[in-house]
Amino acid sequence: MSITFDLSGCLSERLGAAGLPESTVLEKAASLRPALDRLAEVRKAGQGDPEFLLLPERRADLEPARDLAAALSERCDDVLILGTGGSSLGGQTLYALADAPLAPAHPRLHFVDNVDPFGFERLLDRLDMERTGVVAISKSGSTAETLCQFAVILEAMLQAVDESRLAGQAAIITEPKESPLAALAERWRLPRLDHNLGVGGRFSVLSIVGLLPAMLVGLDAAAFREGALEVVERALGKDGTALDSPAAGAALAILSQERGSSQSVLMPYVDRLADFGLWYRQLWAESLGKDGKGTTPIRALGPVDQHSQLQLYLQGPADKLFTLIRLETWGQGPRVPSKIVDDPRLAYLADRHMGDLLDAMARATAETLIRNGRPTRVLTLKRLDEFIMGALFMHFMLETVLAAELLGIDAFDQPAVEEGKVLAREYLAAGAGQ
Amino acid sequence: MSITFDLSGCLSERLGAAGLPESTVLEKAASLRPALDRLAEVRKAGQGDPEFLLLPERRADLEPARDLAAALSERCDDVLILGTGGSSLGGQTLYALADAPLAPAHPRLHFVDNVDPFGFERLLDRLDMERTGVVAISKSGSTAETLCQFAVILEAMLQAVDESRLAGQAAIITEPKESPLAALAERWRLPRLDHNLGVGGRFSVLSIVGLLPAMLVGLDAAAFREGALEVVERALGKDGTALDSPAAGAALAILSQERGSSQSVLMPYVDRLADFGLWYRQLWAESLGKDGKGTTPIRALGPVDQHSQLQLYLQGPADKLFTLIRLETWGQGPRVPSKIVDDPRLAYLADRHMGDLLDAMARATAETLIRNGRPTRVLTLKRLDEFIMGALFMHFMLETVLAAELLGIDAFDQPAVEEGKVLAREYLAAGAGQ
Numbered sequence: 001m002s003i004t005f006d007l008s009g010c011l012s013e014r015l016g017a018a019g020l021p022e023s024t025v026l027e028k029a030a031s032l033r034p035a036l037d038r039l040a041e042v043r044k045a046g047q048g049d050p051e052f053l054l055l056p057e058r059r060a061d062l063e064p065a066r067d068l069a070a071a072l073s074e075r076c077d078d079v080l081i082l083g084t085g086g087s088s089l090g091g092q093t094l095y096a097l098a099d100a101p102l103a104p105a106h107p108r109l110h111f112v113d114n115v116d117p118f119g120f121e122r123l124l125d126r127l128d129m130e131r132t133g134v135v136a137i138s139k140s141g142s143t144a145e146t147l148c149q150f151a152v153i154l155e156a157m158l159q160a161v162d163e164s165r166l167a168g169q170a171a172i173i174t175e176p177k178e179s180p181l182a183a184l185a186e187r188w189r190l191p192r193l194d195h196n197l198g199v200g201g202r203f204s205v206l207s208i209v210g211l212l213p214a215m216l217v218g219l220d221a222a223a224f225r226e227g228a229l230e231v232v233e234r235a236l237g238k239d240g241t242a243l244d245s246p247a248a249g250a251a252l253a254i255l256s257q258e259r260g261s262s263q264s265v266l267m268p269y270v271d272r273l274a275d276f277g278l279w280y281r282q283l284w285a286e287s288l289g290k291d292g293k294g295t296t297p298i299r300a301l302g303p304v305d306q307h308s309q310l311q312l313y314l315q316g317p318a319d320k321l322f323t324l325i326r327l328e329t330w331g332q333g334p335r336v337p338s339k340i341v342d343d344p345r346l347a348y349l350a351d352r353h354m355g356d357l358l359d360a361m362a363r364a365t366a367e368t369l370i371r372n373g374r375p376t377r378v379l380t381l382k383r384l385d386e387f388i389m390g391a392l393f394m395h396f397m398l399e400t401v402l403a404a405e406l407l408g409i410d411a412f413d414q415p416a417v418e419e420g421k422v423l424a425r426e427y428l429a430a431g432a433g434q
Numbered sequence: 435m436s437i438t439f440d441l442s443g444c445l446s447e448r449l450g451a452a453g454l455p456e457s458t459v460l461e462k463a464a465s466l467r468p469a470l471d472r473l474a475e476v477r478k479a480g481q482g483d484p485e486f487l488l489l490p491e492r493r494a495d496l497e498p499a500r501d502l503a504a505a506l507s508e509r510c511d512d513v514l515i516l517g518t519g520g521s522s523l524g525g526q527t528l529y530a531l532a533d534a535p536l537a538p539a540h541p542r543l544h545f546v547d548n549v550d551p552f553g554f555e556r557l558l559d560r561l562d563m564e565r566t567g568v569v570a571i572s573k574s575g576s577t578a579e580t581l582c583q584f585a586v587i588l589e590a591m592l593q594a595v596d597e598s599r600l601a602g603q604a605a606i607i608t609e610p611k612e613s614p615l616a617a618l619a620e621r622w623r624l625p626r627l628d629h630n631l632g633v634g635g636r637f638s639v640l641s642i643v644g645l646l647p648a649m650l651v652g653l654d655a656a657a658f659r660e661g662a663l664e665v666v667e668r669a670l671g672k673d674g675t676a677l678d679s680p681a682a683g684a685a686l687a688i689l690s691q692e693r694g695s696s697q698s699v700l701m702p703y704v705d706r707l708a709d710f711g712l713w714y715r716q717l718w719a720e721s722l723g724k725d726g727k728g729t730t731p732i733r734a735l736g737p738v739d740q741h742s743q744l745q746l747y748l749q750g751p752a753d754k755l756f757t758l759i760r761l762e763t764w765g766q767g768p769r770v771p772s773k774i775v776d777d778p779r780l781a782y783l784a785d786r787h788m789g790d791l792l793d794a795m796a797r798a799t800a801e802t803l804i805r806n807g808r809p810t811r812v813l814t815l816k817r818l819d820e821f822i823m824g825a826l827f828m829h830f831m832l833e834t835v836l837a838a839e840l841l842g843i844d845a846f847d848q849p850a851v852e853e854g855k856v857l858a859r860e861y862l863a864a865g866a867g868q
Contacts, residue, residue: 147783288750290750296697306851348863354586358551
């Protein structure tokens, strides 16, 4: 495996009274064996729910997405990805991997997931609509924010280009059924890709919802799925309840909650994983937060949050489970020039690489949390690429589904959010806000 | 006041059993009267701690900052603001206010608050060092991350420009005393502005630490202080324990915690306040998270987090206090063109402004949270400008200081974070990470 999991900072041997006996974690993980077998059956059958388990081996669905990406890349300098929640966060996370001067063949992406008129207007002002593309993503095809954005952008496009060119610059991803978004696409003859019926938004990162944006900037879509495949095969196989398995991660979360950890902090020491924290936060919150159950996912980022949240983490209430993600960066990045820091007080920095400092801080924070009795799991990545990202996504999706299993709840619905949507429409219909 | 506070969604009259009696909140707020009087004395004397209370009326310290900003603006297309935690988050928040096509006279700012070598190198690659400025901010003058970044950037600058030009492009802000950063500035003859000795990083946004970046992009520094002045005068005066006061906000937080709210969610429905959430998160966490006390601040953003966190907020554990921030946006932004959404299912959207949708969603979410028994406070802003931002900053700083008073802890220290820093230096000295 290219990811190592160190759970020792959560176990009694290292953490003392605040820790869990290893045997307890392993027993709880073992209790998930029937669930793992059930999931393995779905994979074996090649059909059934949850469908996200079946994505790692698929390739046929990538072809039309690749064609669309190629067409948009050729025509556009900028592409707007409209969508919110699960229609956006996976793509954002993958795009962060391409944080490099993009080759001229690749457009800049803008993930438009909100409806604040101020920023939206300024974004449109900056774009040349003749060279701008747009992809609207909504599983249901009826997301108000996405439809609002899309309609405004289509109108702006029609002012800049002839209607006949619209289909070359605008496209949608939605379920293969009737909906307001589908009707819009039909009316304007826009290309359309299918959102998998059996893959909910927060589990869609390895579908074309996440992979189309990745392809737009030249990332290797198949490699994401290969990384996910390695994880899912091991996770549902004979080693599926070992200490580094998603089952053990789920067991750890639920056992920690029983001992008072109402919050789960994910703290990567990798800027490119900052958006991964947002993706995880939706996954965990929407899948588990129901029936009064669930824990609150918290997104942090190291080292910067050492200067913001660490005081609370170390000396505030002991109500958090920590997962730190390290990337091996020793020896990487610019060197601190000794001719500039020729100060004995800075001897610890002179000639060190920036990656050394990052690495030392990640290890020091993990150690300090553990010394202060805070349960801390450490993931270490050998490198960061499409394969590893795919593996990380699959690991955390499985961990979440298995945690739901332990809580006895349905990981795949979100029954509570409808009420607010209905109310918002009533307010809109009623007119002028007060 | 240009900000209204609606606490009714936290009170028993509206929230039922999950709410607090209004009289209980007012009594708790009234118990803060001696603390308010003590703070009022500091203001009357014009000296003493906490010094942040004295900033709203100061103007003299803005002159040298304005001169530096003018000089950097003339020479630079890009300015890097180095610093982390309190040396960065206030400036970032203010910069977000200037989210508009900047006039050509103003440089782009880059807040470099982390030490990930990957992103750092790519940022440097994109910059023309002949037209780039840098301001290193560290209160103590010994922050490892900032020193590391600064040394690398100074070396890069020296490769692009003559040493004699360095003082025109690089500057520091630090306390007026000896430190590694001060020594660096002296060695390279760089301009230096003073960090107030009595203003901790997380309370420094209205000092030049926050206001220099604001001035670099043409914002009105004095107006921030005027907004803060209006709040501090009222908060420490005869109305200082009314239901819309910082004292009542502190009372609400502490009383809610006693009833099980271990988390405090700040959810603006304003993209330009997304970074304000990060600023608040440090303020609340570092000031209160000690002695096993404090609550966890959580940064959310509406409406986008309705598609990520709302399910948990409504049906997960009832362990959160919510503060929503609305901006009056009805009638603002682009209209949804009815010729494009001529679908009866979208009648609720046709001809509506994007700002109508934002407004309806903010109100609907507040109402839904309250109907589900979740304590919810709503702040409404008439507009968003320097004055209002200054008022918001001061309100939340006072609320935090007064919450610490109710908890009986020192809001101004952060004793726990030293351990990790020492350990990181040991790891660096020991060499190669494992």
